Amino acid sequence: MDDQNLSQYYADAPPTIVSLPIKPHFEALTDEQKLYAHNISRAAFLGTRIVLRQVSPESEAIFDFIIALQQAYDGYWPSLQKSAGISDQALKEFLEYATQFLGNLGNYKGFGDSKFIPRCPPETIDALASAVPKAREALERLKIPVAALYGTDQPGKMHLGFPDKGHLSAYYPDSPDITQSEIDEISAFIAEKKLLPENTRLKKLSNGNFQLLIASGLSKPPPEGSDAGPDTVFDLSGELNGKKLELVFGDHIEELAKIALHIKKAGLHAANETQKRMMDEYAKSFGSGSLNAFKESQKLWVKDIGPMVETNIGFIETYRDPANVRAEWEGLVAMVNKERTQAFQKLVNAAPSMIPKLPWSEDFEKDKFSAPDFTSLEVLTFNGSGIPAGINIPNYDDIRQAVGFKNVSLGNVLSAKAPNEPIPFIRPEDLDLYQSNRDQAFEVQVGIHELLGHGTGKLLQETSPDQFNFDRSKPPISPITNKPITTYYKPGQTWSSVFGGFSASYEECRAECVAMALSCDFEILKIFGFGDGKVNMHSRAGDILYAGYLSMARAGIAAVEFWDPKSRKWGQAHMQARFSILKTFLDAGEGFTVLDYTSDDLSDLTVKMDKEKILTVGRKAVEAYLQKLHVYKCTADYDAGKKLYDEMTHVDDWWASKVRPEVLRRKTPRKVYVQANTFEKDGKVELKEYDPTCEGMIQSWSERGIYPQEVVGI
Numbered sequence: 001m002d003d004q005n006l007s008q009y010y011a012d013a014p015p016t017i018v019s020l021p022i023k024p025h026f027e028a029l030t031d032e033q034k035l036y037a038h039n040i041s042r043a044a045f046l047g048t049r050i051v052l053r054q055v056s057p058e059s060e061a062i063f064d065f066i067i068a069l070q071q072a073y074d075g076y077w078p079s080l081q082k083s084a085g086i087s088d089q090a091l092k093e094f095l096e097y098a099t100q101f102l103g104n105l106g107n108y109k110g111f112g113d114s115k116f117i118p119r120c121p122p123e124t125i126d127a128l129a130s131a132v133p134k135a136r137e138a139l140e141r142l143k144i145p146v147a148a149l150y151g152t153d154q155p156g157k158m159h160l161g162f163p164d165k166g167h168l169s170a171y172y173p174d175s176p177d178i179t180q181s182e183i184d185e186i187s188a189f190i191a192e193k194k195l196l197p198e199n200t201r202l203k204k205l206s207n208g209n210f211q212l213l214i215a216s217g218l219s220k221p222p223p224e225g226s227d228a229g230p231d232t233v234f235d236l237s238g239e240l241n242g243k244k245l246e247l248v249f250g251d252h253i254e255e256l257a258k259i260a261l262h263i264k265k266a267g268l269h270a271a272n273e274t275q276k277r278m279m280d281e282y283a284k285s286f287g288s289g290s291l292n293a294f295k296e297s298q299k300l301w302v303k304d305i306g307p308m309v310e311t312n313i314g315f316i317e318t319y320r321d322p323a324n325v326r327a328e329w330e331g332l333v334a335m336v337n338k339e340r341t342q343a344f345q346k347l348v349n350a351a352p353s354m355i356p357k358l359p360w361s362e363d364f365e366k367d368k369f370s371a372p373d374f375t376s377l378e379v380l381t382f383n384g385s386g387i388p389a390g391i392n393i394p395n396y397d398d399i400r401q402a403v404g405f406k407n408v409s410l411g412n413v414l415s416a417k418a419p420n421e422p423i424p425f426i427r428p429e430d431l432d433l434y435q436s437n438r439d440q441a442f443e444v445q446v447g448i449h450e451l452l453g454h455g456t457g458k459l460l461q462e463t464s465p466d467q468f469n470f471d472r473s474k475p476p477i478s479p480i481t482n483k484p485i486t487t488y489y490k491p492g493q494t495w496s497s498v499f500g501g502f503s504a505s506y507e508e509c510r511a512e513c514v515a516m517a518l519s520c521d522f523e524i525l526k527i528f529g530f531g532d533g534k535v536n537m538h539s540r541a542g543d544i545l546y547a548g549y550l551s552m553a554r555a556g557i558a559a560v561e562f563w564d565p566k567s568r569k570w571g572q573a574h575m576q577a578r579f580s581i582l583k584t585f586l587d588a589g590e591g592f593t594v595l596d597y598t599s600d601d602l603s604d605l606t607v608k609m610d611k612e613k614i615l616t617v618g619r620k621a622v623e624a625y626l627q628k629l630h631v632y633k634c635t636a637d638y639d640a641g642k643k644l645y646d647e648m649t650h651v652d653d654w655w656a657s658k659v660r661p662e663v664l665r666r667k668t669p670r671k672v673y674v675q676a677n678t679f680e681k682d683g684k685v686e687l688k689e690y691d692p693t694c695e696g697m698i699q700s701w702s703e704r705g706i707y708p709q710e711v712v713g714i
Contacts, residue, residue, distance in 0.1 A: 019690070109670070113160040281293050317330065489634075
C-alpha cells in the first residue's frame with residue numbers, strides 16, 4: 001500500500017480524550033450497592049481479553065506490550081524514553097497510538113471497523129521493546145511481524161469483514177479460506193439445533209470440517225448437555241454434505257471462569273431476589289456456555305425495575321461480525337440519574353399516544369405496548385470496543401415481545417466534550433444555534449430512537465406450523481402496495497437470520513427515522529422540557545428540532561469516512577444509516593436541504609437546510625422512507641428491503657471522489673473515554689478516577705488487573 005493510501009489509517013494525532021466523571025453518583029450508593037457495582041465492574045473488565053481476541057489476532061499481544069511498558073517504569077514515560085533512546089515526538093506518537101488502542105480495545109476502530117496504525121516508525125516499537133524485556137516477550141507473542149502492525153500488501157485486511165472477500169474477522173480464527181456461504185450454512189444448521197450463535201466463534205479445519213468454539217468457563221459441556229442436547233459432533237448436509245461440525249467448549253475459559261466468580265460475588269450483594277436470580281443465570285451462562293441461561297438472565301433484567309445500580313453484561317451486540325450473528329463481549333455498570341430519568345419516564349408514559357402517529361397501521365405494531373424501564377444513567381464501567389449514547393436491549397425478539405425491554409440513556413457519555421472541538425459542515429450563520437442546542441437535541445434523538453425506534457414494530461410470523469400471530473385468512477394490507485402482504489417470518493426465522501449482514505444497519509436506520517419523524521412533534525419536545533407543546537419553529541423547541549435535523553445531515557456527510565472505496569463497503573452500521581437519511585433529506589426537493597459550496601475542492605462544503613420546511617417537506621420525506629423500512633422488516637420482505645437499502649446507501653463517484661477526500665481532511669478524532677476503577681479493601685469499595693490524558697488512559701488500564709501474571713511478576 002502506498003504512503004498516500006496508508007496515511008488515512010494513521011492513529012489520531014492527538015486523540016480526543018475525555019473523562020467519564022462518576023464520583024458523586026458512586027459515593028451516593030450504600031456500601032452494599034458499591035460492592036454489587038464493584039464486582040460486576042470487575043467481571044466486565046475481566047472480559048477485556050475476549051474483546052481483544054474478537055478484534056484481531058494481534059490485539060491481545062499489543063495490549064500486553066502497552067501494559068508491560070507502563071508497569072516497568074510505573075508510568076513515568078520520560079525514564080522509559082531515555083532508556084529506549086527515542087525522541088520526544090516518537091514517544092508522543094506512541095502514547096497517542098496506545099491511547100486510541102485502549103479506547104477501542106484493539107487495533108481496529110470500534111466505530112468504523114478500519115485498522116489504525118502508529119505514526120511512529122517500527123524502530124520506535126523495537127526500541128521500546130528493547131528497554132523492557134517483558135514488553136519484548138509480548139511482541140514475540142504477536143501472530144504477525146511488527147512491521148505488519150503498520151500496513152499490508154492486502155488493502156482489504158485493513159477492514160473487518162468476511163475473509164473470502166479479502167477482509168479480516170477474528171470471529172473466524174485461523175480460517176483464511178472460510179467462505180460466507182459456509183458461514184451462512186452453519187448458521188442455518190445450528191439454528192435448527194436450537195443453538196444460539198452470539199457467544200461462539202467458527203473455525204474451519206484443514207480437512208474441511210468445522211469447529212464451533214463456545215465461550216465457557218468449562219472445557220466440557222455440562223452433564224445435562226448443552227443447549228443443543230447431548231451431542232457434540234454433527235454431520236452436515238446440503239453444500240457441506242460429508243463434513244462435520246464439532247462443538248468445542250472452553251473458548252476464553254480462563255476469563256469466563258473468573259467472570260463467573262465475580263458475578264457470584266455480586267449476587268451476595270444483590271438488592272432483591274430478582275437481581276440475585278439474574279446473577280445466578282449469568283454465572284450459569286458464563287460457566288457452561290448456555291445462551292438459554294443468558295436469555296433467562298435477560299428476562300430477569302427486564303423485570304428488575306428502577307435499580308440504583310443498573311448493569312448488563314455478556315455477548316450483546318453483533319455489529320462487528322460480518323455475518324451479524326456473533327456478538328462482542330461488553331459489560332455495563334452505571335448509576336441512575338433520578339432527575340433526568342423523570343423526563344424519560346414521561347416519554348414512556350406518552351408512548352401509547354405517540355406510536356399511532358407513526359406511518360403504519362396497528363397491523364404492523366405490537367398488540368400491546370409494554371411500558372419499559374427507561375432511565376438516564378451515569379456510567380461507571382462500559383467495557384467493549386466503544387461506548388454508545390443509549391441502549392435498547394435485550395436483542396432477542398421473543399423476549400422483547402413476550403416480556404419487554406429496557407431503554408437507557410448514558411448521561412455522562414452524552415455530555416462528554418473536549419474543549420474547542422471543531423464542527424465541520426455547519427454554516428457560520430447556524431453555528432451559534434447549533435452549538436447551543438446540539439446536546440439537548442441529541443438527548444431527544446437518543447430517547448426517541450431507543451424507546452420508540454427500537455421499541456416499535458411487530459414481526460409477522462408463522463410462530464409454529466400453521467400457527468400465525470396475524471390473521472392468515474385476511475392478511476394485513478401493506479400501505480406501500482395497498483395489497484395484502486405475501487411474505488412473513490417462517491418458524492425458527494428471526495429478523496437477523498432473514499436480513500443477514502445488513503440487518504443491524506437497517507434497524508439503526510429505522511430507529512433513526514422514527515426519531516427524526518417524532519422529534520417534529522412538539523408534545524414530545526415539551527416532555528424533555530422544551531416549549532409548551534404548541535408548534536412554534538421560532539421557539540427554543542423549534543431550535544432544538546432544527547439542531548437535531550442539522551446534526552443528522554452533518555453526520556450523513558461525515559459518514560463517508562466509514563465507506564471504503566477499495567472494497568466499496570460500509571464499515572459502520574449507524575453511519576451507513578445516517579448517510580441514507582441525508583440522501584432522504586436531499587431527495588425531498590423544494591430546497592429543503594442542499595449541499596452548499598463554491599470551491600471545486602469542496603473545502604467550504606456546508607449543509608444548507610430550510611428550517612421552515614422541516615415540519616412539511618422534511619418530515620414527509622422521512623416518513624415515506626420510514627414506512628418502507630418498517631413494513632419490509634415486519635413482513636420479512638428481504639428482497640424489497642435489500643433493494644431499498646442498497647439504493648439509499650449507494651455511494652456514487654461524486655461522493656467517493658469529491659466529498660470523501662474533504663471529509664477525511666476535516667474529520668475530527670472520535671472520543672475515547674477514560675473510565676474510573678474500583679478497588680475493594682476490608683469490605684469497602686474505593687473509587688479512583690484518572691486524568692483525561694494519554695498517560696491517564698494507560699494508567700487506568702494498567703490498574704485493572706487483567707494482564708498476565710508473568711508480565712508484571714505478580
